[in-house]
Amino acid sequence: MSRRPVVVGVADAPTHDRGRALPGATVLSIQRDAAHEALAQAGLTIRDVDGLAVAGMWGMPGPGAMQPVLLTEYLGLEWPRYLDGTNVGGAAFVLHAGRAAEAIRAGQAETVLIVYGSLQKSQAARALGGRPAMFSNQWDIPAGLPLPAGAYAMAAHRHAHVYGSTRETLAEIAVATRAWAALNPAAAFRDPMTVDDVLGARTIASPLGRYDCCLVTDGGGAVVMTTEERARDLRMPPIHVLGHGASASHTSIAHMPDMAKLEVAEHSSRAAYAMAGRGPARMDLAMLYDSFTITVLMTLEALGLCGYGEGKDFVKGGRTGPGGSFPVNTNGGGLSYCHPGMYGLFTIIEASRQLWGIAGERQVEDVRTAVCHGTGGVLSSGATLILSTEKD
Amino acid sequence: MTYEKPVPAIDAESEPYWSGAREGRLMIQRCGRTGRCFLYSRRLAPGADETDIQWIEATGAGTVYSFTVCHAPAGPAFRDETPYVVACVTLDEGARIVSNLETGDIEAVHIGQRVKVFFDKVSEELTIPKFRPAG
Numbered sequence: 131m132s133r134r135p136v137v138v139g140v141a142d143a144p145t146h147d148r149g150r151a152l153p154g155a156t157v158l159s160i161q162r163d164a165a166h167e168a169l170a171q172a173g174l175t176i177r178d179v180d181g182l183a184v185a186g187m188w189g190m191p192g193p194g195a196m197q198p199v200l201l202t203e204y205l206g207l208e209w210p211r212y213l214d215g216t217n218v219g220g221a222a223f224v225l226h227a228g229r230a231a232e233a234i235r236a237g238q239a240e241t242v243l244i245v246y247g248s249l250q251k252s253q254a255a256r257a258l259g260g261r262p263a264m265f266s267n268q269w270d271i272p273a274g275l276p277l278p279a280g281a282y283a284m285a286a287h288r289h290a291h292v293y294g295s296t297r298e299t300l301a302e303i304a305v306a307t308r309a310w311a312a313l314n315p316a317a318a319f320r321d322p323m324t325v326d327d328v329l330g331a332r333t334i335a336s337p338l339g340r341y342d343c344c345l346v347t348d349g350g351g352a353v354v355m356t357t358e359e360r361a362r363d364l365r366m367p368p369i370h371v372l373g374h375g376a377s378a379s380h381t382s383i384a385h386m387p388d389m390a391k392l393e394v395a396e397h398s399s400r401a402a403y404a405m406a407g408r409g410p411a412r413m414d415l416a417m418l419y420d421s422f423t424i425t426v427l428m429t430l431e432a433l434g435l436c437g438y439g440e441g442k443d444f445v446k447g448g449r450t451g452p453g454g455s456f457p458v459n460t461n462g463g464g465l466s467y468c469h470p471g472m473y474g475l476f477t478i479i480e481a482s483r484q485l486w487g488i489a490g491e492r493q494v495e496d497v498r499t500a501v502c503h504g505t506g507g508v509l510s511s512g513a514t515l516i517l518s519t520e521k522d
Numbered sequence: 523m524t525y526e527k528p529v530p531a532i533d534a535e536s537e538p539y540w541s542g543a544r545e546g547r548l549m550i551q552r553c554g555r556t557g558r559c560f561l562y563s564r565r566l567a568p569g570a571d572e573t574d575i576q577w578i579e580a581t582g583a584g585t586v587y588s589f590t591v592c593h594a595p596a597g598p599a600f601r602d603e604t605p606y607v608v609a610c611v612t613l614d615e616g617a618r619i620v621s622n623l624e625t626g627d628i629e630a631v632h633i634g635q636r637v638k639v640f641f642d643k644v645s646e647e648l649t650i651p652k653f654r655p656a657g
Binding site: 262263264265266268269270271272273274275276277279280283284285287288291332333334336338358382383385411440455 | 527528529530531532533536561563587588589590591592593594595596597599600602606608610618619620621623632633650652
């Protein structure tokens, strides 16, 4: 019996009015709805779930400190035997999927639900600058470094200094991502955008302007994983989790080892590629956490999709956009589709849809293997997942 | 007038840094075994699990490792100051520190720029080491 871990269902919560949750939603109901839809896609119900992974900023301070417990109660799960509440920022769900794969392989869980929800836009809950200036943040927060944008801005300046990337390089990423969003009916922002639009937008933290920064939206999503064996009876063809990896480095940007290199992603992806037995040259699609345009540029390089310093040529001329030679962030990303604060789960949702061939107008031809990568904090943590229609 | 900006949550490990600043001294730590200097302040040398560490006074001279000019303030307390510069400075001793770079010429701020510490007494309790262009 094959206990190979596979993805069998995904869902993202519908939003309206440029990224607001539908009226009446709570931060828990939005997760229940996404979970229900992902399970229904697989042909499963909540009764089949015996493992739960969740992370988020909701319910804190308070019961959100134990989100897997609270969600077990809310959803009415019966004695889940696998729980994961690891919070490494926006990378969390990609890390969860790797851990869930091993739990499933080891027989510690049969069906794992990974779920996320946020109402940060409709509740105006994103308190930028309101973080406590404690531990290693005793220096940057009193100085007025806007977080997270200011930290990514410092990395962007350093990357430009070391590798010669420019504001135009970053703008290319925003434009390609927006072009994908135009093909995604669920995207919050779909109006066409040009490099000049990006360069002309107001500066947030130099060199990053308004369109170098992700959206602030509500949102939610769910991913269901089980064994290859169980998947035989289910609706969707299995998507194999071939490899995964995770790592972390710093909390304050002052202590990022090399501000021009996303080494944390180099480490997590190296582990994932080794486990998958296939490297970056075999990837047909990359779903990369795009909190900012610079995040994408640095992740492309760290994941070996191009060399360090080659990212600026890699993204030139819309190469990562629709019709380009290497598709990146085909859902429109955190830059144009949605960004509820912790975006990582959406990389898995979109990669799965592309691998199933159900991505509609934005479907990329012949996607067999995809790399998903989540980034948390201020380039602080990284988690990589290799998904494929092929089992090895 | 009360100080409205966020203040550091000073703890036992960082207290020598902040009390040093009140006396006009930029205090950093040095690993007794490797000689490597570092911030942020803690009771071990990071990566070495080495607890033989000393506090030393830095010269206050350093080089801009990276920076950003903040046009969108980090909260209302910084609203009247935009645009302002936050820099990550590599001190000559090797430790990295993030603070404000105060300059009349924001356009000239660049990576590799030489800077020098000064001590900004923002309240009776708090003095923040900040930087100005050197020379």
